[in-house]
Amino acid sequence: MPNPRHLAQANIARMRAPIDDPVMDGFRNRLEEINALAERSPGFVWRLKTEAGDATSIQAFEDPFLLINLSVWESVDALRAYVYRSDHVELLRGRREWFESLASPALVLWWVEPGVVPTIEQAKEKLALLERIGPTPEAFTFRTVPPEAE
16 A cells, blocks of 8 residues: 655755865766756655755755755655665765765654645754654654554
8 A cells, every 4th residue: 555645855964165166066067967867756746946956055054064955755665766776876975075974864754744845944853853862753764764654
């Protein structure tokens, strides 16, 4: 039986340099392509973006180098396929070139009702919840998806 809920995901990353710095070229130059790939992927529902088509100019945190990515998918499997079995994986492999390691969780997943668009504040709350108490059915990771959702 299909899951009646959608999956929201948020991930954060701290850039090693400003987005227009040559250090960030490998990431910045593929951003439009990878975002378009997400939108064409089976199970994609929505993603946070500005009129420019991405979220790199959205300052969700006091730290201007901290980026946020927020999206909604029909299922864990749909998001997992995009993240790990598409060209997106190339950016994952190169992330240490462009982003610093974080001491706190960088990714959180949670359920939303179909049609619900999560907010940046909700994403920050879910990341904080995951950091504070670990994975729960309210805030989890790919490794800790609640069993009822698989």
